[in-house]
Amino acid sequence: MKTKNLLEVLQVKQIIGLLPEKIKSIQQDSRKVEEGSMFVCIKGYTVDGHNFIEEALERGATTIVVEDDPGIHVKGASIILVPNTMKALAHLANKFYNYPSKQMDVIGVTGTNGKTSVSSLINKLLEGVGRKTALSGTNGMTIAGEVTATSNTTCDILENQKLFSDVAEQGAEDVVMEVSSHGLAQGRVWGIDFNIAVFTNLTQDHLDYHQSMEQYGQTKGLLFAQLGNDTARKKFAVLNSDDPWSKKYEYITPAEVVTYGILENANFKAKQIQYLEDKTVFTLETLEGEFSVETRLLGEFNVYNVLAAIATLFVKGVHVSKAVALLRSINPLEGRMEQIPIDAPLKVYLDYAHTPDAIRSSIASVGHLQRNRLIYVAGTGGDRDKEKRPLMAQEASVADVVILTINDVRNEDPQEILRGMEKGMQHKNYGMLADRKEAIEHAVEISEPGDILIIAGKGNEQYQITGTKKEHHSDKTVVTDYIKHKYNIPI
Numbered sequence: 087m088k089t090k091n092l093l094e095v096l097q098v099k100q101i102i103g104l105l106p107e108k109i110k111s112i113q114q115d116s117r118k119v120e121e122g123s124m125f126v127c128i129k130g131y132t133v134d135g136h137n138f139i140e141e142a143l144e145r146g147a148t149t150i151v152v153e154d155d156p157g158i159h160v161k162g163a164s165i166i167l168v169p170n171t172m173k174a175l176a177h178l179a180n181k182f183y184n185y186p187s188k189q190m191d192v193i194g195v196t197g198t199n200g201k202t203s204v205s206s207l208i209n210k211l212l213e214g215v216g217r218k219t220a221l222s223g224t225n226g227m228t229i230a231g232e233v234t235a236t237s238n239t240t241c242d243i244l245e246n247q248k249l250f251s252d253v254a255e256q257g258a259e260d261v262v263m264e265v266s267s268h269g270l271a272q273g274r275v276w277g278i279d280f281n282i283a284v285f286t287n288l289t290q291d292h293l294d295y296h297q298s299m300e301q302y303g304q305t306k307g308l309l310f311a312q313l314g315n316d317t318a319r320k321k322f323a324v325l326n327s328d329d330p331w332s333k334k335y336e337y338i339t340p341a342e343v344v345t346y347g348i349l350e351n352a353n354f355k356a357k358q359i360q361y362l363e364d365k366t367v368f369t370l371e372t373l374e375g376e377f378s379v380e381t382r383l384l385g386e387f388n389v390y391n392v393l394a395a396i397a398t399l400f401v402k403g404v405h406v407s408k409a410v411a412l413l414r415s416i417n418p419l420e421g422r423m424e425q426i427p428i429d430a431p432l433k434v435y436l437d438y439a440h441t442p443d444a445i446r447s448s449i450a451s452v453g454h455l456q457r458n459r460l461i462y463v464a465g466t467g468g469d470r471d472k473e474k475r476p477l478m479a480q481e482a483s484v485a486d487v488v489i490l491t492i493n494d495v496r497n498e499d500p501q502e503i504l505r506g507m508e509k510g511m512q513h514k515n516y517g518m519l520a521d522r523k524e525a526i527e528h529a530v531e532i533s534e535p536g537d538i539l540i541i542a543g544k545g546n547e548q549y550q551i552t553g554t555k556k557e558h559h560s561d562k563t564v565v566t567d568y569i570k571h572k573y574n575i576p577i
């Protein structure tokens with residue numbers, strides 16, 4: 087792209103040196119810089135991108151965008167001084183990739199729990215009505231079954247614009263996107279023109295990063311404020327009326343609000359809910375009348391997720407009856423209270439619960455099932471929110487037997503992590519095993535016919551992080567293999 091055109095979007099304080107005629111690519115990571123790149127220096131949590139200017143120049147950068155004057159003059163390259171490089175990057179990336187979010191409908195889903203579940207549901211329903219969609223989140227960017235792995239649940243500004251541009255080129259009409267609180271706090275979604283913002287819930291998590299629930303809640307609110315004042319496109323906030331934070335988000339968003347819930351008044355309200363062995367059935371009260379809903383997704387938390395998805399489809403112009411009909415054929419999501427299909431005398435579920443509220447939800451979702459004992463494997467991650475650890479164990483204590491373990495130890499002392507959780511245990515019927523494989527095998531070993539076993543923390547993730555090393559691990563494989571061994575099931 088011509089440098090002159092690209093720079094039209096920037097508020098430039100000073101340009102030092104001669105500008106190149108064209109910019110071949112924009113990079114915020116010096117290690118990705120190539121000949122003709124523009125390198126934008128971002129001040130991060132770990133390091134300051136300004137420290138890598140020389141490396142970027144050596145690799146062929148012809149333009150360096152800075153907010154601190156590095157005091158160097160380099161022949162053949164120019165330095166562009168701006169007030170804030172992160173904001174500059176949002177403008178530059180948008181312009182460079184031709185404003186891809188304006189070419190599609192963008193639906194952002196935020197909340198402590200349920201982002202992956204709700205965005206996947208919305209995506210499947212949209213596909214069901216014939217829309218070409220892309221799904222961005224914890225599982226990468228997916229379009230037409232093709233997955234591009236991403237570095238974060240919510241990618242950085244540059245990666246987002248590049249991926250959006252790729253899927254727009256492939257004909258995507260909608261992008262459904264998980265928006266994490268880290269992503270919002272770090273401005274990773276600056277420059278994305280959202281049409282719909284969906285809120286699931288706000289409960290304790292990530293306080294290592296956000297410091298307080300107040301700050302965490304305010305950060306989530308940025309998505310609703312970011313719906314902006316552009317009235318040329320229809321904008322909606324889809325809010326959970328049973329979560330008190332929704333009132334605040336309703337106040338701060340300029341968009342139209344549609345609500346869903348079970349307890350409070352809502353535009354989409356579930357009543358007469360029946361939790362059955364293999365399905366959930368309820369009556370849905372809506373702006374378009376009453377509907378009978380049947381879904382294979384189990385538990386109350388999934389009723390909320392289904393309501394959020396149907397309300398989103400409604401504001402996209404899809405008749406409720408159509409969404410309700412499509413919902414019948416949607417299977418439970420991998421690793422989200424996913425039942426392991428195995429011919430064993432007990433029920434086994436994999437779940438991704440790694441917050442106190444998600445643990446509560448996962449246990450509640452099997453509350454209606456006949457059982458002997460409930461055995462719960464609860465895990466938490468190292469180098470992450472320590473305050474939630476005892477609260478997780480407290481919620482897990484509702485189970486008859488609890489095995490405390492670790493999801494990804496990262497750089498922490500494993501025993502310290504376990505002791506953190508142990509403080510919250512409410513009864514003595516528990517064990518602690520730092521090795522996740524051993525913990526799962528132990529849970530199976532002590533199981534008896536008629537028990538329910540929930541293995542929570544990693545869902546369908548296929549790895550474990552020790553230090554900075556990512557190694558293959560699958561809860562599903564570990565539990566399936568050991569059940570076959572224990573219950574003599576032929577392979």
Ligand SMILES: CC(=O)N[C@H]1[C@@H](OP(=O)(O)OP(=O)(O)OC[C@H]2O[C@@H](n3ccc(=O)[nH]c3=O)[C@H](O)[C@@H]2O)O[C@H](CO)[C@@H](O)[C@@H]1O[C@H](C)C(=O)N[C@@H](C)C(=O)N[C@H](CCC(=O)O)C(=O)O
Nearest residue numbers: 114115116128130131132133135138238239240242266268
């Ligand atoms: C704490 C945190 O969120 N960190 C994020 C942050 O990293 P950072 O600020 O430390 O970046 P940095 O390493 O200091 O680098 C600063 C700048 O220098 C550049 N650099 C760096 C090194 C070098 O050699 N050359 C170079 O140019 C970097 O490219 C960057 O532009 O910015 C990076 C780019 O956007 C993120 O990838 C990174 O996420 C880390 C990996 C992470 O683990 N984040 C988690 C907590 C997170 O964000 N999780 C949420 C999901 C949470 C949920 O489940 O709800 C997510 O959205 O993924």
Ligand SMILES: Nc1ncnc2c1ncn2[C@@H]1O[C@H](COP(=O)(O)OP(=O)(O)OP(=O)(O)O)[C@@H](O)[C@H]1O
Nearest residue numbers: 198199200201202203387422437438439444447448
């Ligand atoms: N609406 C909900 N309310 C409470 N708990 C939920 C809800 N939806 C899902 N959960 C629980 O949270 C777990 C994680 O669900 P999901 O992956 O959809 O959330 P997420 O917000 O994407 O999580 P993360 O940000 O950590 O990737 C599920 O396995 C389930 O135990």
